[in-house]
Amino acid sequence: MKAAVTGWAWRTPLGVTVEQGVTRLLAGERAARPPEGLPADAYACRLVAPLGVQPARSREGRFLRRMGRFALEVAREAAEQAGVQGGERVGLFAGFGGLRAHWEEMMPALERQTPEGRESWERGLKGLHPFWMLQHLSNNAHALVSIALNARGEGMTFGGANAGAQALASAQRALAAGAVDVAIVLAEETLLEPEVLVELGASGAANRAGLEALEPPYSARAAGFVPGEAAAAVVLEPVERAGKRALAWAEAADGADGSKGSPRPETLARVASRLVTPGIRVIDGAARADVAFDAAEREALAALVDEGACLTAMASAMGQLGAAAPVVQLIALASCLRRGLLPPVAGLREPAPGALRLLMKAEETEANAALAVSVGAPGLAGAVLVEVP
Template identity: 85%
Template sequence: MKAAVTGWAWRTPLGVTVEQGVTRLLAGERAARPPEGFAADAYACRLVAPLGVQPTRSREGRFLRRMGRFALEVAREAAEQAGVSGGDRVGLFAGFGGLRAHWEEMMPALEKQAPDGRESWERGLKGLHPFWMLQHLSNNAHALVSVALKARGEGMTFGGANAGAQALASAQRALAAGAVDVAIVLAEDTLLEPEVLVELGASGVANRAGLEALEAPYSARAAGFVPGEAVAAVVLEPLERAGPRTLAWAEAADGADGSRGAPRPETLARVAAGLVTPGVHLIDGAGRADVTFDAAEREVLAKLVPEGACLTSTASSMGQLGASAPVVQLIALASCLRRGVLPPVAGLHEPAPGPLRCIVKSEETVGRQALALSAGAPGLVGALRVEVVFVGTRNK
């Protein structure tokens, strides 16, 4: 079910534009930094990878929070690049990390409430936005983006840690079945909400070190990942329709095993197996930065790819991006392959022993294909294969 990518845009911790983000990715930069705007010592994890910018003001802000407004921006940019102007055969497929409480508005409304509910309006409820319940809807971005882009075709909203992969896979199926002619895939997620940071810290999967002691995924001393956030959009079309407008080809899959935390490594292998071809010589790993998981991941994936395949991690640069990771990985890997350069595992100085050669410094390549993996709780997997037509200056 391979589809052609004809437009893309993102907001990532490494940059607002694709060009900016990929340049920093290839330079081996890391977006991790101490949090701003809240007390870092209130959370077990001391580092985050935020976007660092705010969305433009728009009338849709009545219903959309910050990440949703970013989603509207990137969807518009991707559609414009692809030359898509909407219609009954244009579908929208959205991936959303999950429902999150809007604490900055809810806490002032609740903190002075009485146990018996007396004078609740005057004690704070009057400060809630009239649309506060509507603002929590998981399909808000889907609805407003579809209106803005006049995307009136079939579509779907997915939720969870691999929602971006689900959205990509569903869009590809819709194209293959002829349900739509064009599929806009949109994914947004932030792991920087207070309740998420508390959960990540309590489960021990987030890094607790300061910036100077931060170890990269696949390091011999890896000790947890950096939570991040991102929004990304791509436009998919059938190969024969896209023609010379094609930026890359992509194919996605998703799966799960019911694990309480990260999926079992064999589940990664099972989901990835259907996407691997002899041309895959680069893997963008799940980047969990857990020594045991990293080692097991390398072992099972090495059995799927040709000997000599190498390993990188966009998560080492951008942090864990939740539901948005697969769409970000698609854009990042395709952009790097188009340049003919492989990105490094940022900050990796001492790779742990094991199969798959870890890339520690950007290097040139003539390879055309890459495999990307993402993982999250509960036992969720996203997999993606990216392929470009040309490599190097011809395809910049």
């Protein structure tokens, strides 16, 4: 089900354009920083990887929150690059991390309420936006992007930590089945919402160190990841239709095993094995920054690829991007392979022992293919095979 990528765009913690983000990625930069606008002692995790910019004002802002507006922006840019004009054969496949409460609007409306509910309108409910319920709909971005791009073909909206991989895989199936001629895939996620930061801190998944003590994934002293956020979009077309317009070729797979947290390593290996082809020597890891999981992941993936394969971690630079990670990984890996350069595991000083060779600095490569893997709760696994001309 390999598909050609003919357009892409993103908003990531390392840059708003692909060129800017990849340049900083190859330079080994890290986007982690202390959170702005949040009390320093409010959350267990002290570092985040934010976008650092705001979306342009638009009429769609009545229904879309910040990340949804970013999704609209990147979908438009990717479609423009690919020359997509819209129509009944253009499908849209969207992935997002999950429903989030709009606390900045809801708290002022609720903080003065009484248990009896008396005078609830005057006590704050009158301050709610008249569309506040509609703004919570999970398919808002899908609907508004499809209108903006005149994408009237088959499509799907996916939610959850693996939504980006699911959207990619579904888009490829639609192309292979002939349901659409063009598939626009977009994914957006923020792990910086208050309730998410509380959960990540309580579970120990997020790093609690300051910037100077931050250890990256696959470090001997890794102790949790940095939460991040991103929006990304790619345009997929059948290989024969795209021809020389192809920026890259991609294929995705997803799976799950029902584990409470990250999937078992054998599940990740099972999903990845559906895509691995002879000669794969580059892997972008799930990069959970959990010493035990990192080691098991490396062992499981090493059994699938050629001896001497190397391992990098986009998440060491950009933070964990949740549902958006697979689409960001696709764009980043393809861009790096096209340059003939592989990015390092940013900030890695003391690599943990284990299978696969960890990249300590940017490295030239002649490889034209790479594998990206991602994981999330509950027990979700995703993989993307990326190839370049």
